[in-house]
Amino acid sequence: MAVVLSLALVFLGVTVLTALQKAEIARLEKSIQSLKDEIVLIRFMVLERDKGMVKARVRLYDLAGAEVDLLEMTWPGTELSFDFSVVPAAGRYLAFPRRIFTDRLAPSSGTNLYPRYDRGGFPAVFEGADFGRFGRKRLAELFEALKEDREPSGSFGSVVHDIARIAAFEPGIVYKVVLRPKGGIEILED
Amino acid sequence: MDMERLKGPLFAAADAVAFLLTRPAGWAILGGVLSLGFTLRVASAFKERSLACEAAGRRLGPGQALGLLLRELYGSLSSAVAVLPTVAVVLVGSVLLVGVSDSVRRLDEIAGNRARISELSAVVRNLERRYRVADARILSADGRTARLSLAFYDSRTPGKPVRTQEVSIEGSEVFVDALVLDFAYSEIEAGRRVNLVLPYRVYGDLQAPADGQELALLDEEGVPLLYRRGEAEVYGLDPGRYDERLEELMDLLADDEARRKAGIVRTVFGAAVRRKVRAGDSFTIWSEQTGGLAIKGESGF
Numbered sequence: 001m002a003v004v005l006s007l008a009l010v011f012l013g014v015t016v017l018t019a020l021q022k023a024e025i026a027r028l029e030k031s032i033q034s035l036k037d038e039i040v041l042i043r044f045m046v047l048e049r050d051k052g053m054v055k056a057r058v059r060l061y062d063l064a065g066a067e068v069d070l071l072e073m074t075w076p077g078t079e080l081s082f083d084f085s086v087v088p089a090a091g092r093y094l095a096f097p098r099r100i101f102t103d104r105l106a107p108s109s110g111t112n113l114y115p116r117y118d119r120g121g122f123p124a125v126f127e128g129a130d131f132g133r134f135g136r137k138r139l140a141e142l143f144e145a146l147k148e149d150r151e152p153s154g155s156f157g158s159v160v161h162d163i164a165r166i167a168a169f170e171p172g173i174v175y176k177v178v179l180r181p182k183g184g185i186e187i188l189e190d
Numbered sequence: 191m192d193m194e195r196l197k198g199p200l201f202a203a204a205d206a207v208a209f210l211l212t213r214p215a216g217w218a219i220l221g222g223v224l225s226l227g228f229t230l231r232v233a234s235a236f237k238e239r240s241l242a243c244e245a246a247g248r249r250l251g252p253g254q255a256l257g258l259l260l261r262e263l264y265g266s267l268s269s270a271v272a273v274l275p276t277v278a279v280v281l282v283g284s285v286l287l288v289g290v291s292d293s294v295r296r297l298d299e300i301a302g303n304r305a306r307i308s309e310l311s312a313v314v315r316n317l318e319r320r321y322r323v324a325d326a327r328i329l330s331a332d333g334r335t336a337r338l339s340l341a342f343y344d345s346r347t348p349g350k351p352v353r354t355q356e357v358s359i360e361g362s363e364v365f366v367d368a369l370v371l372d373f374a375y376s377e378i379e380a381g382r383r384v385n386l387v388l389p390y391r392v393y394g395d396l397q398a399p400a401d402g403q404e405l406a407l408l409d410e411e412g413v414p415l416l417y418r419r420g421e422a423e424v425y426g427l428d429p430g431r432y433d434e435r436l437e438e439l440m441d442l443l444a445d446d447e448a449r450r451k452a453g454i455v456r457t458v459f460g461a462a463v464r465r466k467v468r469a470g471d472s473f474t475i476w477s478e479q480t481g482g483l484a485i486k487g488e489s490g491f
Contacts, residue, residue, distance in 0.1 A: 004282070007286065007289045007293065010293050011296070014293055014296035014297060014300060017300055018296055018299050021300065021303035021307060022303065028307065029310065032310065032314055032379070035314065036317070036480065077398070081460075101399075102398075102399075103398060103399045104400055106361075106398045107361075107363070107365065107464075156463055156465055157462075157464025158461070158483065158484070159460075159464060160460065161462070162459060162460060163369060163460045167369075167458040167459055167460075180482055181480060182482075183478065183484040183486070184480060185482045186370075189457075
């Protein structure tokens with residue numbers, strides 16, 4: 001009887017331990033997945049490069065993936081740069097598309113993107129997620145600060161671009177600009 | 191005693207017992223065996239009685255046959271009752287066998303889970319890792335121009351900069367521009383690769399990037415000085431092999447098609463981090479292994 005009882009206790013112990021281990025494995029797998037999450041901020045396609053000018057079509061998206069704005073423009077230069085203001089918030093990062101410039105166009109002379117998604121003071125690129133009333137107010141305040149060129153604490157600018165000699169954006173191919181959970185921004189072929 | 195060798199027979203026996211005692215098919219097999227045993231016993235008794243009747247010149251009648259059947263049934267039940275303690279012992283032994291087998295299996299599962307947790311933890315650590323790319327210190331800034339000191343780091347020797355350089359920019363915001371080569375997540379997760387960041391120019395918000403200041407960080411063969419190292423190994427290679435590997439990587443950078451075929455590079459692009467400059471300020475640029483660059487403090491946010 002004692003043997004059976006001991007065996008039952010051992011069995012119960014290892015069952016509980018395996019259940020705990022499985023929960024830990026699930027948590028780690030979720031962490032790994034969330035570390036690889038991406039939020040698509042922009043999709044763009046270079047339409048033409050000619051005579052020192054680059055023409056591109058750029059689409060801005062909100063957090064639900066809905067298109068917020070479409071922009072088709074020609075800029076002087078060959079390398080296209082997308083500038084974002086990255087602001088830390090609640091352990092994650094928010095990316096506000098700021099402007100587009102090129103290798104031949106100074107950032108200060110680039111195309112300002114803020115007005116393109118300013119909907120009554122709220123940054124429309126953050127639609128599509130439930131921030132709550134306080135969260136939306138805070139987002140609007142952050143946006144206001146950025147528009148006034150004030151840097152929220154911990155924020156920084158992040159620019160991604162092609163490099164003509166090594167990795168140029170190919171005309172006709174759609175690229176996406178994505179935000180990673182640790183605040184990094186990448187360009188990937190879509 | 192080699193436990194591993196015992197596991198095979200132990201698991202097989204436990205599986206068989208569990209199958210016979212817990213599954214309808216097992217019950218059917220047990221019932222079938224008992225029925226077969228009873229049928230053989232009755233058949234044997236009938237045969238003996240028939241032979242005896244034949245020897246006596248008589249035929250076995252239905253009444254006798256029924257009596258014989260009932261007697262054999264009673265006999266079988268009596269035998270079963272007689273062996274009940276043995277059956278009970280066998281049953282308890284079977285339960286113990288299944289319990290021991292399941293416990294051994296669970297212990298194996300625990301060991302497997304422990305290895306999996308360790309592997310996944312390493313993946314999380316590798317993904318969460320970040321490497322210091324450069325420290326920037328603003329030496330002077332007047333709103334129109336600024337002068338900075340940049341200290342560049344090698345991911346292998348993060349404790350001290352491998353090179354420092356002073357640069358000037360036009361404007362009130364500095365952009366530190368780099369070539370970024372982000373490897374496939376499978377490479378990062380396994381710790382086989384570290385995303386490469388090769389800073390190559392600095393410019394201000396009032397100047398076109400092409401007019402920015404180039405950073406002299408490539409050697410005569412076009413290999414970044416930051417990554418040209420003689421003494422140690424980044425990828426578990428000897429120094430000579432390391433140099434070959436580095437040049438191979440540089441070839442990958444130069445050849446889009448080769449890069450795709452190699453399948454190890456997730457993306458190659460230019461990335462700059464931007465910060466307003468104020469005299470006396472300093473900041474650190476990090477390469478995130480999840481991708482891209484960031485400016486953060488020592489402890490992050």
